[in-house]
Amino acid sequence: MRRRLLVAFFVGLLLCASVSVLAQEQPVVESRVKPILEIDGLLFRDLNANGELDPYEDWRLPIDERVDNLVSLMTLEEKAGQMVHPNITVPLDGVVQKEDIITQTQRGERLSYSPYTLIVDKHITNILNNGVAPPATFAAWSNALQEIAEGTRLGIPIVFSTDPRHGATLGAHVRGTQYFSQWPSREGQYGLAATRNLDLVREFGRVVAKEYRAVGLHMILGPQIDVTTDPRWGRNAGCWSEDAHLTAEMTVAFLDGAKVKDPKDEGILAMVKHWPGSGPHEDGGGYYLVYPGDNLDYHLIPFEAAFQAGATATMSYYSVMKDYDTVPISYSDFAVNQLLRDKLQFDGVVCTDWGVLGFAAYDDAAELDIAGRYAMCINAGVDQFGAQTDPEVIVQLVRDGVISEDRINESVKRILRQPFMLGLFENPYVDTMAAANILQSAEHQALGYQAQLESIVMLSNDGTLPFAEVRIDAETGAARKTRIFVSGMEPKIASLYGEIVDDPTEADIAIMRVAAVSGGGGMGGGGSDIKFPAETMALISAVAGTGVPTVVGIDISSSLVVLPEELFEQSAGTFVLFDVLDNALLDVVFGRFNPVGRLPFELPSSMEAVEAQLEDVPFDTVDPLFEYGFGLSY
16 A cells, blocks of 8 residues: 655644644655554554554654664564664666575675565665665665565664765765765765865755755765874775864764754764774774874764764774774774763764674684674674674574673664654655756755865965966967866866867976875785875876976875875976866866865875874874975965
8 A cells, every 4th residue: 555645634734723733743754555544633654554553653752762662562583683784785777686696706605685585584674775876766766675664564664874975976985977966075075174164064964965865865874084193094085184173073064964953854864983083003004003192082082073963873993902902893892882882971873894793803803603793792882783684693692691682672772763863764765756856956066066176285386377278379479278288187178178189298288187096004904105106206207397387186095195206396286186076176277266275184205204103193294295284375
């Protein structure tokens, strides 16, 4: 049975003053499988189809009361399903997979569960969707999975999470066509922090929430609020800044725009990461967080701010807090129960990073089987497990008396607060036709492009910039278009600013876009060399050696980089870029926009300085090439 019952249904009841207040409070209610109850002129979804209004179905009651009632009705298997958070990806064609599939991977065969198995049989209602599809297709697929969930015994709706998607080119882990509005945030937030524009970041949060909700997404696995105190870490560019206080300010601004303020609004939930701040990895990578400067509290500053600002969840990382514990954070009573729960008084959801249960072979949890790893994490204070599809392990732990059902109830209550906050128990469905008009709307695109422009940081200018788009021919005195040689950019875009030439010797200006690719450390790495690639410098030298004024845009996409002095000796101007469109760089080069971006970190002058600094202390490389906050304007 499919019934769409909207607030507009109650317009006639406004004639009665005693009912008008209730009519104003009535949320949008939509049910596609279960009946709808009408009580005192108000509508409620009968999610367990018992013909009665249970407290968890009554939107007039406080959330905690609804959660307590729902948990009291759940079986142990249904509770355990809440504690895993696997991936189900929307396919490009939007077709819902109906059968489990065995796929061949580089590591061997792997069973890919269908949504029906995960939602119906395993009772899973928290799902990461990093798939890509056109907006209407995406929204329809989300609705289809919500219908499956509505048909289960208690009708608990799905909370769909996603990694960041709003890059100018592609969004973080999300690959494929960019259907969402385009901001300087492909890998994270450095570009937005470079703007120093809190109002714009607040608007970014609002836009992210509106576009996510339009296609049925409810939670961002972010923002990434690690403080980037070591320039070598391979996930630095996913963060805001080397400054914990700027990181906190940016996080609060984003949450102000994005967070759920009322179940009737279009806000989203945020799972800030990576607890307890993963910037200070030993030698910039590997498995250990180190604090040689005794600066742990500095890395907690953004988390305290995020929790106070309304972040409802946090993601615990893979690494071990060396000198504090011998097990990874997700297994650590110190990291979760003592530091997060007791010291910061956080009572939201703690979800492990994806695949954490497989990252225990190098520490004191190495000898534990999968059940033992689950138990150790749950006892440490973890509520949910990223990437896992085996809630039956949790069920068995309770049956065996290893974990109490009361402890499971604690986690499940935290988790279930989230769909109630989002209003999903009243209406989990989205308008498929509206989605196409919301994503990449003119308003959203204009805001994103403004952010791209403001994120660009000018490091040097020998006076050549801004460059004129029209030149006066020395021989004829006639005006002509500027001749442009480009490298690493789209010639078709550059042709909007001048005449494209294939030979730099024929150009008035050369504009090169290069990647600061380096060996930045991540999981399993360390001691990384982040020098500017020699082959890239050779390419720049070859162009600049022709005598043409050469402008270089350097894309920061992972760890930071040690820039060579010869780069500045040979170039007419240099810029740091954080995932911007070619148009944005060209607008700055040709003076259509005066650069205002400021570095959200310091750029070190040498690898020796990088290796001598303390991993957990900000702004401590000797004689940085460019200090934190540096940025030129015309």
